[in-house]
Amino acid sequence: MRLSDVDQLFVPSAVAVFGASDREGSVAGMVFRNLLAGGFKGGCYPINPKYEKVAGERCYPDLAALDKHVELALIATPADKVAGILDQCGEAGVRAAVVHSAGFAERGERGVALQEKLVEAARRNRIRVLGPNCLGVMRPAHGLNATFGHEQALSGHVALVSQSGAVCTAMLDWAGPRRIGYSAVVSLGAAADVDFGDVLDYLALDSQTHSILLYVEGIRDARRFMSGLRAAARLKPVVVVKTGRHPAGSRAVKSHTGAWVGSSEVFRAVMERGGAVQVDSLDQLFAAAQVFGAGRRIAGNRMAIVTNGGGPGVLAADRAVELGLSLATLSDETRAELEKLLPEHWSHGNPIDVIGDAPAARYGAALRLCLADTNVDGVLAILAPLASVDPTAVAREVIEAAAKTRKPVLACWMGGTRVAEAHGLFSEHGVPHYDLPEVAAEALSFLGRQQRNQKLLMQSPGPLSQQLTPDVEGARLIIEGVMAEGRKTLGTIEAKAILAAFRIPTTQTVLARSPNEALIAAEALSFPVVMKINSPDIRYKSDVDGVRLNLTDAQSVRRAYGELTDRARSLRPEAHIEGVTVEHMVPSRAARELMVRVVRDPIFGPVISFGAGGTDTDVLADRALGLPPLNAFIVQTMIEHTRVARLMGAFGNMPPMNRQALARILQRVSEMVCELAEVIELEINPLIGNDLDVIAVDARIQVAYRPPQMPVYGHMAIHPYPQHLIERVPLPDGADLTIRPIRPEDAQMEQDFVRGLSEQTKYFRFMQAIKELTPEMLVRFTQIDYDREMALIGVVVDQGQEVEVGVARYMSRPGGDTCEFAIVVSDAWRNRGIGARLMRSLMANARAKGLRIMDGEVLSANTRMLALVKSLGFGIESDRLDPSVKQVSKVL
Secondary structure, eight states: OOSOSOHHHHSOSEEEEETOOOSTTOHHHHHHHHHHHTTOSSEEEEEOTTOSEETTEEOBSSHHHHOSOOSEEEEOSOGGGHHHHHHHHHHTTOOEEEEOOOOSGGGOHHHHHHHHHHHHHHHHTTOEEEOSSOOEEEEGGGTEEEESSSOOOOEEEEEEEESOHHHHHHHHHHHHHHTOOEEEEEEOTTOSSSOHHHHHHHHHTOTTOSEEEEEESOOSOHHHHHHHHHHHHTTSOEEEEEOOOSHHHHHHHHHHHSOOOOOHHHHHHHHHHTTOEEESSHHHHHHHHHHHHTTOOOSSSEEEEEESOHHHHHHHHHHHHHTTOEEOOOOHHHHHHHHHHSOTTSOSSSSEEOOTTOOHHHHHHHHHHHHHOTTOSEEEEEEOOOTTOOHHHHHHHHHHHHHTOSSOEEEEEOSSGGGHHHHHHHHHHTOOEESSHHHHHHHHHHHHHHHHHHHHHTOOOOOSOSTTOOOHHHHHHHHHHHHHTTOOBOOHHHHHHHHHHTTOOBOOEEEESSHHHHHHHHHHHOSSEEEEEEOTTOSOGGGGTOEEEEEOSHHHHHHHHHHHHHHHHHHOTTSOOOEEEEEEOOOOTTOEEEEEEEEEETTTEEEEEEEEOSTTHHHHTOEEEEOSSOOHHHHHHHHHTSSGGGGGSOBTTBOOOOHHHHHHHHHHHHHHHHHOTTEEEEEEEEEEEOSSOEEEOOEEEEEOOOOTTOOTTTTOSSOOOOGGGOEEEEOTTSOEEEEEEOOGGGHHHHHHHHHTSOHHHHHHHHSSOOSSOOHHHHHHHHSOOTTTEEEEEEEEEETTEEEEEEEEEEEEOTTSSEEEEEEEEOGGGTTSSHHHHHHHHHHHHHHHTTOOEEEEEEETTOHHHHHHHHHTTOEEEEOSSOTTEEEEEEEO
């Protein structure tokens, strides 16, 4: 089973170039000549009715005249001709195309109409299209240079995907002298069809690609982007540089690609949750390309610095600490050995200053001692070209040491002419090398950031508790009632009712429409009380001085009512004043004022922020963002990223705050925004926390109608764990079977399940002989995107432990309504109806997702499986190309 249908963009057997000519400046002509010069291993044919030959090769008027099967079309003709060419390609069975032509959405209304025609033609002919207005694609190992640039990439293991062709050419030019090779280079252009998600799907499982670089200007489809990003980042490092972080840049991006960009703060949170590393500049992207291209990983954030000069070592150390790395504390054994090796006046700590006159052997020995220390996770080697130093000899020591360790080793050889040979050696042997110590420290920090973000990526939040399930239906009815009245902002009491439905503790609130009602409410709630102005038209009560605290008697309550309503009418005469709300005053003992806010990003959907609360929230800007769904690990990470977290521990006479209660509230808010697509904005401020409890004192919620065509969780960039699909099924022999979606933590159980299958069953399932799942397969099978794929496992409990007895999965094909399925049942649990039960549940889920056709391949020898699918109504046909395979399909 495969997730990507863009394979032929990267490994076509034959290519046709539309518009190719020998005319000076012809884009198609440059593309054709690049194909010839790059050593493309397949057939390459120019198509242009105006020419008989191009670049000395026979030229054809159209595909019909070619009379050869072509898998990839490269199109560089006027924009208004492209849709017709795609129709011609569809008739000839071409399934992939690159449109280099400009003149589409970036050119205004007429261009938008042409782009819509292009997309319609691509869909109609089932062709995946890269572009338009793109540089093209390179696959160096295949000899494919389907671009019109002048650069030819070296073959290697770094993939580059960019929305800017100019950035591609710059990266290619930069990589050449550093001997950094590429597995693929993709210029997306306008991305009318093939987008980041499609390319990331392919690269995730591409054996030639070890790391991925992305240049992002804007995102159109957040779900596809996040799905592809998370799939790739689970298996290999992904580094992203994002432009349009500020308004002026955003406007430039819109005019360039036609794509909208999200908030820079939100995008950074998205990258962290997606397991990727975001960098801020092309310089940093270059630095990351080197360090990740070396193929090393870091186990922790403890770094050692070996230097022949104190100043450069301190510069690197300062920058490393600013970026979240720590300086390793050398073990007693390492320090003792360094004392023997180095002169008496060495630095006696980390950074390890081996002194300016250190010969190559001394430098190398110190480096090897650091690498052998279990307290050290990575080493930065720095050299200043002092007169007594041979930079090339020291570089050879570093290269030799780096070859004998799994820890990352980075080099910073400062200077120019004297260190040029050393930099060449580092490039030749794959050692990341930099000119400045701060840049080298940044590069090492990217490894640490990737390792930290991987922990966020692996989280698959489930429901909080079966005992305290939220009243989703009740909350939705409240919202429907508000919208039926033509309102979009919930009143305080309504907002708190929504919070209560999701088991978030709130203060009891009573609405009073007169001074007397306010007094009755205060007596019922017991003094002291808080009174607040209540108006759907006043967003922030502080704007009208609309809060009175710690009212302790009847007279102060009556007086406060008049003051609040009179001042609100004076400052906001257009506002409808409903009265005031009365609440019991939350004790201020050991209290911390916090804030939780939800906003709806136009690209990535709901985003949850947490930080310091009170009236100065926006001024202090102390907040951390998280992309729902959240779990305890993600919540704790968010809390630790705020300054207010330092106030949650014990200090002075203050006991520590109940952080567990806070974490539960943040998770409940996450559940709320997952389940209630109608909620577009929420603010709990203040959220008061002490050592006993955390309680929502004030809340504001804004809602909007959910589009009727929106699927479940369609408002979110990350699909939550589908808890509602869990089923308990009694088997005919009395055993209890649980069918549920697979989770990342099922990895070991999935491995044990595959290991326990017979050799024949393994072969029937995977169509190849395997002993067990590779680490990549294990990640791919258990860490799935529930939006576009599903894996339902059947488990039974044996001696208190879950045991997997079967699994059925489907993967939906991009851009269509078809999915491919696979199923396998443990040999020991055959003939109990498990396969049929799993398949029926799988088909029901696919149908609910809007998929229309389920198909798959079954070996002809697998008679049991053929009998199963026949009983479920699948049609069975022989494969036209392979008689050992049957094609099975069913309309759902």
